[in-house]
Amino acid sequence: GENVGLHLPTLSVQEGDNSIINCAYSNSASDYFIWYKQESGKGPQFIIDIRSNMDKRQGQRVTVLLNKTVKHLSLQIAATQPGDSAVYFCAEKTGGGNKLTFGTGTQLKVEL
Amino acid sequence: DVKVTQSSRYLVKRTGEKVFLECVQDMDHENMFWYRQDPGLGLRLIYFSYDVKMKEKGDIPEGYSVSREKKERFSLILESASTNQTSMYLCASIRQGAGEQYFGPGTRLTVT
Numbered sequence: 316g317e318n319v320g321l322h323l324p325t326l327s328v329q330e331g332d333n334s335i336i337n338c339a340y341s342n343s344a345s346d347y348f349i350w351y352k353q354e355s356g357k358g359p360q361f362i363i364d365i366r367s368n369m370d371k372r373q374g375q376r377v378t379v380l381l382n383k384t385v386k387h388l389s390l391q392i393a394a395t396q397p398g399d400s401a402v403y404f405c406a407e408k409t410g411g412g413n414k415l416t417f418g419t420g421t422q423l424k425v426e427l
Numbered sequence: 428d429v430k431v432t433q434s435s436r437y438l439v440k441r442t443g444e445k446v447f448l449e450c451v452q453d454m455d456h457e458n459m460f461w462y463r464q465d466p467g468l469g470l471r472l473i474y475f476s477y478d479v480k481m482k483e484k485g486d487i488p489e490g491y492s493v494s495r496e497k498k499e500r501f502s503l504i505l506e507s508a509s510t511n512q513t514s515m516y517l518c519a520s521i522r523q524g525a526g527e528q529y530f531g532p533g534t535r536l537t538v539t
Contacts, residue, residue: 323466323467347526349526349527351530356532356533357532357533358431358517358519358530358531358532358533359470359517359530360530361527361529364526364527404469404470408526413458413475413477413521413523413525413528414460414472414475414485415528417469417470418469419467419468419469420469
């Protein structure tokens with residue numbers, strides 16, 4: 316399988332529990348943030364995004380929280396399922412361009 | 428659904444060979460990106476293109492070049508492959524002004 320999980324922080328949760336994955340971003344001028352999920356052997360997939368004028372956004376089973384004061388982003392997954400096992404990483408965008416800066420990721424492992 | 432495809436999932440090349448990685452997107456996106464992904468380092472931007480025949484260097488362009496002759500296709504070229512270019516290569520595209528980037532499945536390149 317893919318080795319993108321090496322050297323990554325790992326979060327292990329029981330199936331059915333809630334998961335919280337954290338990300339510290341670097342640029343206080345960043346105005347748009349995304350969470351991606353990357354399953355083994357696949358490219359990253361978009362989960363949810365949030366703009367800097369918001370502090371919370373909810374999707375289906377996922378919630379993103381943004382704390383601009385401490386430059387912190389979190390992804391909450393409700394009722395974690397085995398299919399949620401993947402590497403999750405955040406990305407930030409600064410200004411009007413299209414470039415994203417990515418975090419290094421967190422490996423989520425769901426235990427049955 | 429946006430589809431980003433990459434020409435190969437796995438590739439093995441010898442040191443000194445010229446390597447072409449192809450990426451095609453079917454959503455008429457203006458912007459396309461090439462990243463490499465290495466354990467513990469996350470996604471690092473190699474090159475990007477915001478229009479046909481336009482290209483800009485990312486954070487780690489050394490040893491790479493790119494070509495964008497058609498809007499839907501963005502090629503990454505390793506002029507003379509080296510072992511330190513063994514990595515997962517990911518292509519992404521985004522519509523101008525949009526937020527999320529759409530990723531291809533990745534090409535795992537091994538240089539021996």
